[in-house]
Amino acid sequence: MHEKYVPELRKDNKPAGFIEYAPGEQAWRAVHADGYEGLTILRTHQCPYLEVATQNIIEAAEKVGVQPKIMHIQDRSQLMELSPTPYGVFHVICNGELISYHRLTARSFAKNLSMLYAKS
Structure with missing residues (x-):
């Protein structure tokens, strides 16, 4: 009988050898987060x-x-350098x-943004 294969997990709970298409969010924060003060929109003209x-x-x-x-x-x-997720267009x-x-x-974003700025 074969043992069930259980992949080795990294510290971020992704399988060892997992390939990311853009830097992982933690890596992205370490490199880029300090450069983003206030509200920033990263976008392409793809869609x-x-x-x-x-x-x-x-x-x-504005609200x-x-x-x-x-x-x-x-x-x-x-895109590969700046995108914090594999969904790199926005x-x-x-x-x-x-x-x-x-x-x-x-409307929903204004509500979320109000809560974020109320915390700061």
């Missing part, structure tokens, strides 16, 4: 829906009194913390 997603973040930020910085990712090497970062990598409505 037409990202225009709406970006506008929703800008609208929400809370925050001016977001928008960084347009131009190529694969920039990220919202607040004071070095990844807070979204998908589209949110302006």
Whole structure:
């Protein structure tokens, strides 16, 4: 009878040898988080829906009194360096913390952003 294979796990609970397509979030924080003060939108021009997603973040930020910085990712090497997740086309970062990598409505994001800034 064969023993059941149990993969060795790394400290981050991913299997040993797991290949990440972008730096892991912890590694990303160690390298980049200090460079993101305030609200930053990382985005590409890959998907037409990202225009709406970006506008929703800008609208929400204005309601809370925050001016977001928008960084347009131009190529694969920039995406691999800057993206905190494998879903590299859209990220919202607040004071070095990844807070979204998908589209949110302006209303829901304004609510979340208000709570974040109330904590600081």
